[in-house]
Amino acid sequence: MAGDEAFRREIREWLADNLTDEVRGVGGPGRENEAFPQRLAFARRLAAAGWTTLAWPVGHGGRGASLAQQVIFHEEYARSGAPSRVDHIGTTMVGPTLMELGSPEQQRRFLPALASVDELWCQGYSEPGAGSDLAGVTTRARLDGDTWVLTGQKVWTSLAHVADWCFVLARTSPPDQGGPRHRGLSYLLVPMRQPGVTVRPIRQLTGDSEFNEVFFDDARTSRDLVVGRPGEGWKVAMATLAYERGAATVGQQIGFQRDLDDLVALARGNGAAADPHLRSRLARASVDLTVLRSHTLRTLSLDTPPQANPSVVKLLWTRWRQGLGELAMEVLACGAPVADTERWQRLFLFSRADTIYGGSNEIQRGIVAERVLGLPRGDRR
Known part of the structure; x- marks a missing residue:
């Protein structure tokens, strides 16, 4: 459509005018600490131009872009070599969640700072004993007057060392006897820069430490900073994950x-x-990538995508990327070391984590088995 092509020219021209060599091609999986201050400054420049809230409704300060325009933006952003975004957890996960399920007060408090990238966010889901099994989280929160008091530990928390806020899935009441374990969980918005919050970097195979352990030792947040009703955090957490895997x-x-x-x-x-x-x-890698792209575009265009589609997409891309890392090692073995050997080694090493974070592939296969194939859930609740 003519309007979409004009939109494509607009973003191309903006990127050509604003993208500098100091941020071109920096950041990304396994490199999230790279040139962080410069990337943050670029994110705020994006925000000032209205690009960070492209998909947000106009009523919430966004541009209300169509799905086709959202796809165009992400295509052109990637093609230009623009840096990995430092605000994606906030603008693509927290913001839409608050617009759907947050209170008017929460929206007024947080959406403007999300849109301007004045506050950065991290995700407090996984725990040492509950990685992909979120229903098993043991971090607890109890009410003390007008505040929630949190005690527990989160792990693999990306960008926690630079985040201002964390959305935390915590147990605020025990599940019903014999009932589903996810009952009694609440979705809390917790300030990171306070006594009682300790962040410890986790060193990765790549040598970087972009994710962390986070310890809550009587950390506090306001009583009204629970999204949805107390005890209904599972629904909110699942909504956030759905927004993570969009255009x-x-x-x-x-x-x-x-x-x-x-x-x-x-x-x-x-x-x-x-x-x-x-x-x-x-x-074969080229063919598989074409299939992955076609599948993604097709399902994004559906009014009601298949229930397990996010799981299918994650299974496809994680295995593809791991396969590319393995193939890169074999290609490197055929000749003398090259200038960007480190790039391919980093890809190979970090792709080991692709099938674990964001819900392990074993969990994703279970979701497909239950929701698509109708297989029994077994002993899991």
Whole structure:
């Protein structure tokens, strides 16, 4: 459509005018600490131009962009080499959740700062004994007058060391005897910069430490900073996860295509492409990525996407990316070390985590088995 093409020109021109070499291509999985102050400044420049809240309704300060325009934005952002976003947890997860389920007071308090990237957020879901099994969280919150008092531990908390706020899934009452374990959970908005909150970086295989352990030792938050009703946090948490896997996944796949193109060029340069087996695997990776993109675009366009579609998409892209990392190691083995060897090693190492974070692939397969294939849940509640 003519309007969409004009929109594409608008974002291309804005990126051409505002993207600088100091932030071009920086950040991303395994590199979230890279040039962080510069990326934060760029995010705020995006916000001032109205790009961070592109998908938000106009009534909440957004542009009310169509799905097609959201896809165009994420495609062009990825193609330009713009930096990994530092505000994505806030603008793509917290903001939409508050618009759907938050109180008017919560919306007035938090949405403007989210839109301007004046406050950064992290996610307090996983725990040492409850990673993908969120119904098993043991972090507790009790009311003390007009405040919630939190005690417990979260883990794998991305960007907690720079976040101002955390949305925390905590147990505020025990589940019913014999009932589902997710009852009694609440979704709390907790300030990070206070006594009783301790953040400890976790060093990764890549050498970076972009995620953390977070300890709550009688940390506090206001009584009115529970989203939805106390005890109904599971519904809110699931809504947040659904927003996480939206149109931005298309931009992610543009980045995948760039990685694949660069690996093909490397294989041609060091002779690996002469190996029929490796050449076949590179071709298969290209076909699989095309299928992933087509599937994503098709399901995004549906008024009611299949219930388990986020799980299917995660299974597809995580296995694809791990496979690319493994293939990169075989391509590198065919020739002398190259200038960007570290890039491919980092991809290989960090992709080990792709099938674990955000809900492990085992959990995703269980969701597909139950919600698509109708298989029994077994002993899980």
